[in-house]
Amino acid sequence: MMQPLDDTMKKKDAADTNGLHPLEETVLSLATGKLYQLEQPAKPRLFVIPKPDEAPAKTIEPAAVETVSLEKFSALQRAINDAIDFVSKQILGREHIIKQTFFALMCGEHQLLISRTGMAKSMLARQIFACFDGAQVFEKQLTKDTMPDNLFGAYDIEAMKRGKMIHNVEGSLVLSHFAFLDEIFDANDMLLRSLLSLLNEKKLVNGEQIIHSPLQTVIAAANYIRVTEILEAVLDRFLYKSYIPENKDLYFQYSIDSVYQKNFGAIQIPEKRISLSDFNVVKELIKSRAIEIPGYILLLKNHILRQYIEETREQVPDKRNYTISDRTTAKSQDLLRASAILDGRPQANETDLENLHYMICTLGRDEEKSRFIKICSAARRYFQQDREILENIFDAIHIFSFLKSSAHAELLKSDAAFNHLKGRLEKLVKKETTGFREYIEKLKSKFVSLPKDAIVPETLALLEDLCDLSLKDARTRESREIIEGFRQDVFHAKKLTVQNI
Template sequence: MNSIEKIRHNEAEMNRILIGRRDEVRGCFLAMLAQQHCILFGPWGEAKSMLLDQFVQGISGAVVFNKTVAQDTLPDDLFVAAYDFIVEDLGGGKQRNITEPITTGMLPVAHFAMLRELFRCSGPTLNALLTAINERKWESRGVRYSMPLISVFGDTNNLPGEDLEAFYDRFMLRYVVGRTMEKSERIKIRQFSHRRRQGDSQAKINPEPITLDELAGLQEEVLLVNVNERIDDLIETIIERLYEEGVIIYGRRDARLNPLLQANALIEGRDEVTEADLVDVLPHCLWDNPDQRIVVKKTVLAVANPIGLLVQELLDEALEIRNEACSKKKQDGSSKSDQEFARGGSEAIAKFKKLISGDAATGVKGILQLLEDAKKGGYPSKSIEDARESVQRYQKDVAKEVMGMDF
């Protein structure tokens, strides 16, 4: 198994166990290959730490620094394990005491850093971190030293304040990790957890470790992936349209987009960045506030894959149909009767079929027709196939929960 095959294997293993975290898992690998940084937003208990811990298990020889930071966290808490006190002979009977920092196991020697609640840091600590993540340098006694740092992964419950914008801007990849909404997926998560407690090895991630030398080789390969002028033109169009929507992407982040796109193309087995990479990556790079995620995703789709935008609208409609059918409450808050509940399930199944196969009577295309259009037009089709699978899962959920049927 060569280096990139190991990456694909490890990603597949993580997706097998970490149900519903496909985007976040891909983000970890993109950050590593592009030597960028990634942050996960979300409440406690949503497997953010587990995701990061499992990710680094697939990297052989890597030093990983883990720390939960707080307002009283000092730079030394991140950079220095202890101090060695040395007496220096100056000659002539004179001496002076020197303190030498010991950095074993700390951030200066780490290849990867996992920082929890990182926006709670104080000013001096944030300044030290900013130098580390931006320049891969740290300072002691006025001397700057290089660091082997590849990527910093942060997780937090809170958005940063305005005084932290420069620090936040260094985290190119951004994900909101929420509760897994689909009941069938939550059942899978519970089953995997139960099997792990019983010692089932197949309920654990079984990575193919990649060495740091292999990783360095892949990082060089990333830079060889071609980005043609047409792709850069599409990126500029997306940024301009987002500007009109009030979403501003400053030059520093703009300049760091291409390595992430190249890394995604490499994982997908392409030697050139395509529209599919824009769709996969940019929705996770171009927002500052989670409220901007929808407009960012729709803008990216409208430019890079207009058929995908139509499919996304069908997928949004399917989710609304599922949630309405599975709820025993009407929109006005009153309870549905058993007959109304069952009838709603039957109507939802019929709507799902039209969303997938289209409506011949009205000429409205479904996901299957749009998938064919995408393939004929050379547009990315993976996200459309994923949407079809999602609608089929919603269909099964309604059939089982509302109608008591295995669909």
């Protein structure tokens, strides 16, 4: 059932740039003998957030970069936090799950809620979706008899006469922004398999009919999990999972009664809702480079996830084959950025790492969260001894990456590119706290007057020396693993440069 929260936005979003409604496009495609595809979504925009108390740096950013002011950034952060607080006052005892849901919404991912019946899963989803203005919401309870046309739209009769199975997607899951699918595991495997591309790639793939969907997040609910091959693939699409336990504490039950007496179970609409366009800016910030994740934080993230896999396999008897997919590992970066936004920061830091448990663990399984937080704390203490060395190395890796991406594109010959690279080198060799101060002071004057034709070999020589010095001082095995891997890359690049001279 489609719930229009804003009829005006519905009409706007239902049509593509050439003014045709999806239903009209299907008819047109049949009349012309070919299937018409909805226009592919535009590539994510690039954003930059000005940092306070920092002069604008001269960098070579793409011309199409948009600036989100600090005032706008703060307003977006407040709006999301206000929505979280509002929902938490309507649905008691679900604060962590509500925060997890908003992380899923911000990252454009899906959430699975598991509990016994009567635990207000559907009410939770409806109350959260009510915080958004201009969103199309689809809701459906699935059964073993639910067919694809119940989700994707009825089949077009005229198309069937021509031997084609075409969905009329008007009012369906395909054209919705958010969706709630209840009792998802009651659905048959055929239906679940047909959901995969829509959940993962945000498009309906039905033979020749391919429709790019505005679907952002699906919240699914279940009373149980059945294990099949297709179910494993479906579960992997729901990066955020929560188990809702019973809570019969008398004071908690009294609090629920008090809330019920105020609204009698009706969904409450906040005074200020988040516009879908503003929320899309948040999502695009997360998918752009505007929210920076330092290399040191990425190292900690990957180490924590690796340790969590190993300890889970060792400590949980029925999870000997437990793993975290590469897709989940990569997308965990989005959660770090979302966490930074909720805290009002344009850069992720160590405090965001603990929030990874919202994605990696199943909320409500306290033993999983406890294990994760313990690993996270230990990792932060463990790498602190090499932090200075590693931050230097990741600065060096950034320089090397820029060099590799520019060396074969004539880009380094431009003044902007040359100044960008020289500025990065000067920043690296001028760090006041570096343990290599004596060494890099000798290089300072050298790089100030570095000519363009010598910048590549001289930079590679500096990076290689930096790796050698870092390897001597690094205390942890993992730090040496990172440095040695980087040194090998620099060595091969240096060898190629010599051959090309």
